[in-house]
Amino acid sequence: MILDPKRAWIRQWLTLVAVLLVWEAAGRAGMLNPLFAPSPSQIIGALVELFTSGSIWTHLEATFGAALGGLALGILVGVVLGVIAALIPYIAELLQPVMTLLNAIPRVVLAPLFAIWFGIGISSKVALAFILVAVLIFFTVYTGILHVDKRLVERITTLGGGRWALIRYVYLPSVASWVLSNMKVAVGFAFTGAVVGEFVAASRGLGYLLSFAQSTYNSALMLALVMLIMAVVLVIFYLSGRLEKRLMRWN
Amino acid sequence: MRLRDISISYGGGEPVLEGASLEVPAGKFVSLVGPSGSGKSSLLRAAIGLQKPLAGNVEIEFGRAEVGILFQDDALLPWKTARENVALGLTFHGVKREQALREADAALAKMGLQGFENRYPRHISGGQRKRVAIAQVLALKPKLLFMDEPFASLDAIVRARVVQDVVQLVEREGISVLLVTHDLGEAISLSDTIYLLSQGPRAHIIQKYDVPIPRPRSLISARAHPAYGPLYQKLWSDLSLEVTGKVAEAAE
Numbered sequence: 210m211i212l213d214p215k216r217a218w219i220r221q222w223l224t225l226v227a228v229l230l231v232w233e234a235a236g237r238a239g240m241l242n243p244l245f246a247p248s249p250s251q252i253i254g255a256l257v258e259l260f261t262s263g264s265i266w267t268h269l270e271a272t273f274g275a276a277l278g279g280l281a282l283g284i285l286v287g288v289v290l291g292v293i294a295a296l297i298p299y300i301a302e303l304l305q306p307v308m309t310l311l312n313a314i315p316r317v318v319l320a321p322l323f324a325i326w327f328g329i330g331i332s333s334k335v336a337l338a339f340i341l342v343a344v345l346i347f348f349t350v351y352t353g354i355l356h357v358d359k360r361l362v363e364r365i366t367t368l369g370g371g372r373w374a375l376i377r378y379v380y381l382p383s384v385a386s387w388v389l390s391n392m393k394v395a396v397g398f399a400f401t402g403a404v405v406g407e408f409v410a411a412s413r414g415l416g417y418l419l420s421f422a423q424s425t426y427n428s429a430l431m432l433a434l435v436m437l438i439m440a441v442v443l444v445i446f447y448l449s450g451r452l453e454k455r456l457m458r459w460n
Numbered sequence: 461m462r463l464r465d466i467s468i469s470y471g472g473g474e475p476v477l478e479g480a481s482l483e484v485p486a487g488k489f490v491s492l493v494g495p496s497g498s499g500k501s502s503l504l505r506a507a508i509g510l511q512k513p514l515a516g517n518v519e520i521e522f523g524r525a526e527v528g529i530l531f532q533d534d535a536l537l538p539w540k541t542a543r544e545n546v547a548l549g550l551t552f553h554g555v556k557r558e559q560a561l562r563e564a565d566a567a568l569a570k571m572g573l574q575g576f577e578n579r580y581p582r583h584i585s586g587g588q589r590k591r592v593a594i595a596q597v598l599a600l601k602p603k604l605l606f607m608d609e610p611f612a613s614l615d616a617i618v619r620a621r622v623v624q625d626v627v628q629l630v631e632r633e634g635i636s637v638l639l640v641t642h643d644l645g646e647a648i649s650l651s652d653t654i655y656l657l658s659q660g661p662r663a664h665i666i667q668k669y670d671v672p673i674p675r676p677r678s679l680i681s682a683r684a685h686p687a688y689g690p691l692y693q694k695l696w697s698d699l700s701l702e703v704t705g706k707v708a709e710a711a712e
Contacts, residue, residue, distance in 0.1 A: 368549035458580075459540075
């Protein structure tokens, strides 16, 4: 059978709808225990309830605040440290082993430590999102600058451009393009940091709600939150994809 | 432009080049040919100032702004449009951005790229990118042009057209040129003088040939000229002798 790739989305949606219908029917027939596997209508009900009661907004605000704060700080610090390390070998010697170590471990293990250091407020979540993003961006920028296209550097030099021209026309655009191409991963990391941080210790946020749902055996709420987080990240992926496309239209 | 007794070594090892001297008289087209690894590109890089020679000196009677350089790679900034790439060198030499863009458009038009000014390098063909790179250098109105195998990456038909355009521009503007190439036919059709480098290491200039083909030239007319065939044969046998002689020497 030959499948038309252009119609893949139709097949994907139809299959999803079929799975959901079977799942719903099995739930209604009493074949699934709602404590472990609530039906799709119960999950959607929990999601609608979160929005109609208005209780979700404070949690969304907390998670978004922590993720975006950590993302912005992580990019800023990652770029600055990456540039400094690439330019000053002594700094690279100091930073590289630390960053390699931080890169090697699952950095979310730092969440309990950050909760002690920065409290259960937003700071500890920003810190976790930050450390996840900063290490990624540091390596992107540091290795990127070391491997910058030498032909471009030579070209600008032979055309009469000085150090400033090299930074402005070669290094900065190169760094911007590497950071942009890693943006989707960075966004994912930032939300992971925020949600895991909230999961460990918090008084609000999607991670806190997840932890609450778990402690009350509320599977419908848990699955509703997972769906919500997926939706949020997909929207941000879409927006960063648009931004990347716009800023890298030369590619 | 004169290179006197240039020696070049990498990392303090045996010199790749030793005592190489050549001259590019004003308004003349000079080519440098030689076996692979003879240090042709190293000599050109020494002339440009990208490679510090072990010994010898480089005399250039022009200012930095009057020297244009064209390598094999296009090396255009991928995030800048064709006209922005061409305007770049002009702005480095103090031309205002608006004026630089106007001059860039004119330089692109000279290379037959009208209508492609706002395209990015990734959105044009290899031949067009090469033309943009040439326009970038010619927009600076150089008096002296260094070229290192600039046409090597192009396919035969595009190459012939680009080379022809460059010949016309160089003749019209009276630019002095030093071209490094491994293509003997190209060297003869373009040059007034050809220098042959010996096989490296310790390569040096072993022969100088004057090309008695009158200007203005076209690639076709140059190849049809009676002097072309004998000169090609002479160059080819000298080059072959150099390569096979050294190989035999090494075998002994």
